[in-house]
Amino acid sequence: MRVLLYSTKPYDRLYFERARDTLDHTIDYLEARLDAHTARLAHGYDAVCTFVNDSVDEPIAQMLADGGTKLIALRCAGYNQVDLGAADRLGLTVVRVPAYSPHAVAEHTVAMMLSLNRQIYRAHMRVREGNFSLDGLLGFDMAGKTVGVIGTGQIGRVVMKILAGFGCELICYDVHASDEAVALGGRYVDLPTLYRQSDIVTLHCPLTPDTHHMIDEASIEQMKRGVMIVNTSRGALIDAAAAIDALKAGRIGHLGIDVYEEEADLFFEDLSNQVIQDDVLARLLTFPNVLVTSHQAYFTETALQNIAHTTMDNITAFAHGGKLVNRVAPHGA
Ligand code: NAD
Numbered sequence: 143m144r145v146l147l148y149s150t151k152p153y154d155r156l157y158f159e160r161a162r163d164t165l166d167h168t169i170d171y172l173e174a175r176l177d178a179h180t181a182r183l184a185h186g187y188d189a190v191c192t193f194v195n196d197s198v199d200e201p202i203a204q205m206l207a208d209g210g211t212k213l214i215a216l217r218c219a220g221y222n223q224v225d226l227g228a229a230d231r232l233g234l235t236v237v238r239v240p241a242y243s244p245h246a247v248a249e250h251t252v253a254m255m256l257s258l259n260r261q262i263y264r265a266h267m268r269v270r271e272g273n274f275s276l277d278g279l280l281g282f283d284m285a286g287k288t289v290g291v292i293g294t295g296q297i298g299r300v301v302m303k304i305l306a307g308f309g310c311e312l313i314c315y316d317v318h319a320s321d322e323a324v325a326l327g328g329r330y331v332d333l334p335t336l337y338r339q340s341d342i343v344t345l346h347c348p349l350t351p352d353t354h355h356m357i358d359e360a361s362i363e364q365m366k367r368g369v370m371i372v373n374t375s376r377g378a379l380i381d382a383a384a385a386i387d388a389l390k391a392g393r394i395g396h397l398g399i400d401v402y403e404e405e406a407d408l409f410f411e412d413l414s415n416q417v418i419q420d421d422v423l424a425r426l427l428t429f430p431n432v433l434v435t436s437h438q439a440y441f442t443e444t445a446l447q448n449i450a451h452t453t454m455d456n457i458t459a460f461a462h463g464g465k466l467v468n469r470v471a472p473h474g475a
Pocket of ligand 1: 181219220236240241244247292293294297298315316317345346348349350352353374375376400401437438439440441
């Protein structure tokens with residue numbers, strides 16, 4: 143198979159080169175994102191391999207199909223960025239990497255909670271400046287706090303397991319309850335109850351029309367004053383403008399985001415010599431109680447290795463007409 147990888151960084155290339163050692167696929171790497179301008183570069187490639195911010199809408203799917211592409215191999219779990227119906231109509235098969243390391247994302251989620259709570263990022267900057275004062279760094283014990291987990295899939299459950307170890311009370315919401323989450327001490331409640339009772343709300347559900355902007359003015363209004371919200375799932379779960387209003391009013395006490403609705407033109411790039419044009423993100427970055435990371439929750443050695451291996455297995459299975467265990471069905475996985 144001729145495979146074209148979009149949105150690649152040196153670390154992607156390293157792990158894909160290692161993973162393909164014994165396989166006879168031809169792989170080319172592009173730094174560019176897949177968009178209306180770069181889709182034509184896939185002409186003649188059997189497969190394209192894309193990441194979280196490569197959008198495959200209908201016109202792009204059409205261009206890929208016109209160029210002879212048959213397979214879209216997502217090297218991520220989420221597939222909200224792909225028009226699955228259009229892909230299906232155009233004869234494009236979509237595969238993904240459903241689980242490369244739930245631990246990576248869960249551990250980063252908890253790292254954000256702890257950093258926000260104890261303000262590690264501020265403490266570090268202070269001490270480097272010779273300021274050893276503790277004023278403004280007061281945190282709370284995690285033990286005994288109620289954490290509301292929205293989405294008790296693979297990542298949500300690992301978060302619950304870690305937080306159970308801290309002695310947190312765990313309440314959760316999901317459209318499909320999990321026995322494992324209950325065994326971890328989770329108590330399923332409806333969303334209004336979760337919002338009302340949680341000291342920390344952590345998001346681990348996919349981005350769908352149902353979950354788009356689920357954290358908005360109305361839901362924040364139901365939460366405890368000073369709540370901590372952490373989102374390592376997808377940016378558009380949170381209405382960022384509503385979050386800014388709530389931060390200004392003190393309704394949100396801490397906000398940790400590894401994902402941002404408009405991240406596609408920003409995240410993964412070094413823009414330190416440029417002026418950030420996104421005023422919403424720029425405002426978020428001014429709050430002392432907001433921690434932003436640039437979609438790095440997945441970024442561990444284990445995850446990169448698993449992403450590369452599963453993607454190559456998906457491509458090989460497609461090439462040999464084998465069973466596609468990681469196929470994304472036209473209506474979702
Ligand atoms: P998963 O499929 O195992 O779990 C998702 C859970 O969300 C499922 O239990 C599902 O029933 C539930 N869900 C679906 N719709 C819901 C709704 N409307 N309300 C509440 N729950 C709902 O997925 P996962 O592997 O745990 O990943 C969760 C999300 O994390 C992914 O969708 C992806 O967007 C995100 N993610 C982020 C990173 C990162 O680096 N930041 C990496 C991987 C995944």
